[in-house]
Amino acid sequence: MFIKPKRIIVTGAAGFIGSHLSVRLIREGYEVIGIDNFSRGRIENLAEIISHPNFRLIEGDAGEDEILASINADTLVHLASGKIPRFDSGWQVLRENERVSNSILQYCMKNYVRLIFASTSDVYGKNPALPFTETSDLMIGSPENKRWAYALSKLHTEFLLCAANRSSGLPFQIMRFFGCYGPKMAEGWWGGPQSVFIEQALNKTAFSIHGDGTQTRSYLYIDDLVNAVVRLVEEVELDSGIWNICGDPSTEISVFDLVKEIQTLTNPTEAPEIEWIPYASFGQYEDVMRRVGSAEKAFNHLGWKAETTLREGLKRTIDWMKQQSNDAESV
Numbered sequence: 173m174f175i176k177p178k179r180i181i182v183t184g185a186a187g188f189i190g191s192h193l194s195v196r197l198i199r200e201g202y203e204v205i206g207i208d209n210f211s212r213g214r215i216e217n218l219a220e221i222i223s224h225p226n227f228r229l230i231e232g233d234a235g236e237d238e239i240l241a242s243i244n245a246d247t248l249v250h251l252a253s254g255k256i257p258r259f260d261s262g263w264q265v266l267r268e269n270e271r272v273s274n275s276i277l278q279y280c281m282k283n284y285v286r287l288i289f290a291s292t293s294d295v296y297g298k299n300p301a302l303p304f305t306e307t308s309d310l311m312i313g314s315p316e317n318k319r320w321a322y323a324l325s326k327l328h329t330e331f332l333l334c335a336a337n338r339s340s341g342l343p344f345q346i347m348r349f350f351g352c353y354g355p356k357m358a359e360g361w362w363g364g365p366q367s368v369f370i371e372q373a374l375n376k377t378a379f380s381i382h383g384d385g386t387q388t389r390s391y392l393y394i395d396d397l398v399n400a401v402v403r404l405v406e407e408v409e410l411d412s413g414i415w416n417i418c419g420d421p422s423t424e425i426s427v428f429d430l431v432k433e434i435q436t437l438t439n440p441t442e443a444p445e446i447e448w449i450p451y452a453s454f455g456q457y458e459d460v461m462r463r464v465g466s467a468e469k470a471f472n473h474l475g476w477k478a479e480t481t482l483r484e485g486l487k488r489t490i491d492w493m494k495q496q497s498n499d500a501e502s503v
């Protein structure tokens with residue numbers, strides 16, 4: 173039987189989501205041990221808590237057994253991960269995510285640590301039945317198309333968690349995040365479309381839209397996502413399961429409309445200039461034409477729903493990106 177968590181490991185703590193989550197958990201009074209190998213993370217993301225007595229940062233590999241064995245904790249939030257393999261063959265994302273998840277799972281099973289895992293909406297793949305619910309079919313594409321390697325690597329960990337729960341009772345939660353944005357997101361496509369489009373708007377260069385821009389998403393502001401993770405950390409009596417962490421289906425928006433919204437908030441008197449990038453230009457690629465989830469389960473069981481409108485979230489993100497470039501210029 174679990175008691176209220178006290179000491180929480182966050183893998184990927186210096187990344188976008190990990191840093192926001194670590195700051196929030198410290199504010200809530202938890203002890204946090206962050207692990208990050210800084211392959212993508214930034215120490216500046218942790219500036220608010222780096223010297224806090226309840227925060228400890230381990231610079232290293234979250235898949236290294238010796239590092240994990242040196243930590244006592246009751247909950248582990250596993251965020252460290254490779255993402256969609258735009259720039260490699262898919263080998264790295266498949267091998268690394270499998271290796272790190274295996275070590276994390278062994279550690280949690282051995283020490284009876286509750287495991288909260290960051291998966292992705294990409295696992296729903298090409299399923300045309302919207303909105304996706306946690307029981308929807310997962311329809312990813314061919315292994316000949318490397319873009320599905322990320323979804324498969326996340327699904328592999330989801331299957332491992334469910335199997336570990338059945339065989340050893342390991343308590344887990346799987347969070348399927350839908351596209352999240354906000355301050356501290358990574359630069360470029362690693363950070364997602366908001367990162368790319370806001371930078372292009374601030375530099376007054378053309379927006380690079382893949383395909384024809386009619387593909388739709390429902391985006392989630394970082395504070396809303398963190399609220400959901402904190403709810404899952406706190407709800408120790410919940411049955412293990414899968415959770416869509418996403419905006420309401422009514423927030424579905426096309427990529428082209430997202431660009432127009434960003435243009436309105438940055439350069440309202442000018443029409444957006446678009447560079448249309450055919451999918452064929454980055455090899456074999458299959459986009460998900462509509463990616464919309466239902467967070468009804470999270471609302472019914474956790475009382476959680478997304479609160480921040482896209483406009484408000486974009487304004488805050490744009491302010492942060494402006495501040496970042498001012499800071500860079502004044503150095």
Ligand SMILES: NC(=O)c1ccc[n+]([C@@H]2O[C@H](COP(=O)([O-])OP(=O)(O)OC[C@H]3O[C@@H](n4cnc5c(N)ncnc54)[C@H](O)[C@@H]3O)[C@@H](O)[C@H]2O)c1
Nearest residue numbers: 184187188189208209211212213233234251252253349352
């Ligand atoms: N941001 C989104 O919109 C989104 C959507 C769906 C799923 N997710 C998932 O959420 C998680 C966090 O995403 P994010 O946007 O914060 O990514 P991010 O890249 O900003 O953060 C990941 C962090 O993990 C670290 N890391 C990677 N491999 C590591 C390893 N082996 N050991 C230690 N640290 C390692 C990186 O340095 C980075 O700081 C990921 O698992 C991602 O797949 C994110």
